[in-house]
Amino acid sequence: MKPVSDDRRTRRTRHLLGAALVELMLEKPYEAITIQDILDRADVGRSTFYSHYTDKDNLLMSEISRVIHALDVNVESAGAHRSLLPSLELFRHVKQQRRLTQAFLWGRGADMLTRGFQEQISSHIQVSIRSIKDSETGLDVPLPLIANFAASTFVVLIRWWFEHDLRQPPEEIDALYQKLVMPSLHTLLRESG
Amino acid sequence: MKPVSDDRRTRRTRHLLGAALVELMLEKPYEAITIQDILDRADVGRSTFYSHYTDKDNLLMSEISRVIHALDVNVESAGAHRSLLPSLELFRHVKQQRRLTQAFLWGRGADMLTRGFQEQISSHIQVSIRSIKDSETGLDVPLPLIANFAASTFVVLIRWWFEHDLRQPPEEIDALYQKLVMPSLHTLLRESG
DNA sequence: CTGATAGCGAACAGTTTGTTCGATTTCTAC
C-alpha cells in the first residue's frame, strides 16, 4: 500500500531514506549501493521502502529534485535576476553545499544533475534573452541546445573544481566559466540582435 | 583460466560478446542488461565469459576502447591535421557509424565515451596549440579543462543530433559546434598569444 | 597428427530483489 497522507511518519521515513542514500553515495559509488544498505543505514523496514519508492533510481531522482529545488530557491533569493546567467551564485551555492553536491557529482547522479541544471538554466536564459531581444526566433543556434551547452559546461567545471578539492574561490571558477561560455553566447546574441 | 593465446577461437568469442552487448544496448538501457542476456544473445558459455572479462563493465570498457580507436584511425586517415580540431571529420564518422554510436550514447556509455573523446581531443588541441604558440603556459584556462569542455560539448551536440534523428547533415552540426566552442578557444588563444 | 588451449554446461552457494501479510506503532482529529 502506498502512503497517501503526509504524516510526520511519512516525512520522517522519506527523510531517513534520502539521507541514508546521500551518506552512502559519499562512501561508495551509486551502483554499488544496495537497497539493503539503505535500509540498514536508515533503519527502515523493507516493505516501507517499497511503499514509498519503486526503485533505488526512484529514490535518487527524488533526491536530485530536492537538491535542484533547494538550489533554485537559494539562487533566486540571492537576487540574481540581473545577469544573463547567475553562475557565480550557483558556484557559491555548490561550495556551500559541498557534501551534498559531492554525493551527486559522479556516476548516475551527474546525468540527472545536468538535466536539472539544464531546465533551470534554460528558463533563466530564455528570460534573459527575451529581455534583450524580445524573441529568440532570430537565433541560429536553438535555445535548448544553448541551454544544454551551458549546463553541461557547468557540470564540467564543478567536477573539475571538486577534483581540485575546491581550492579556488567561487569567483575564480566563475571567471573560468565566463571565459569558456560567454564568448559564444555574446557572439550568438550580437549576431542575432 | 584466462585465455592467453590470440586464437581464432578467442577472437570469435570476444567478437560475439561485444556484438551482443551492442545489440542489447540498442534495445534496452545498459543497466537493465544482464550477463545472462549477453550469454544468451552471443550463445557463449557462462564460464567462457568470465574467462575473458571480469565484469559487464569490463566488457563495456573494452568495447568503448574499440569504438574510440576506430574513430581515431578513421579521423586520422581522413587527413584532419590542419584544423585546430577535426570536428567535421568526427561528426561524419559518427553519422556513418550511427548504430554503433547510438548504443553508447546513453547511460553509462556516454560517460566513458566522453572520457575517450576527452583524451583524444586533449592531445589534438595540445598539438595544435603548441604549433601556434610553442607552449601552453600562457593560457589562463588550464588545457585539460579546455579539452574537457570541448569534449563534453561534443557529446552534447551528438546527443542533440541523434534526438533529431540525424536529420541535419554533418556540416550543419559542425557549424553549430563551431559557434558554441570556437569563440572561446579563439579568445583564449588570442589573449595568451 | 598431436599436444595444448579454449569453450561448454551443469551445478552450486551467496546476494539481491520485490512482494505478501498479520501484528504493532504512531498519527490526526475530535
Place this chain on the structure above:
DNA sequence: GTAGAAATCGAACAAACTGTTCGCTATCAG
C-alpha cells in the same frame, strides 16, 4: 485522552542474477 485510520515492521518467500568450479569436448597451431 481516546478512537479509528494509516504507516511501519519484520519475517518469510520465490525469483533472478552473480561468480566460481570442474570434468568433458571441440578446436586450434604447427
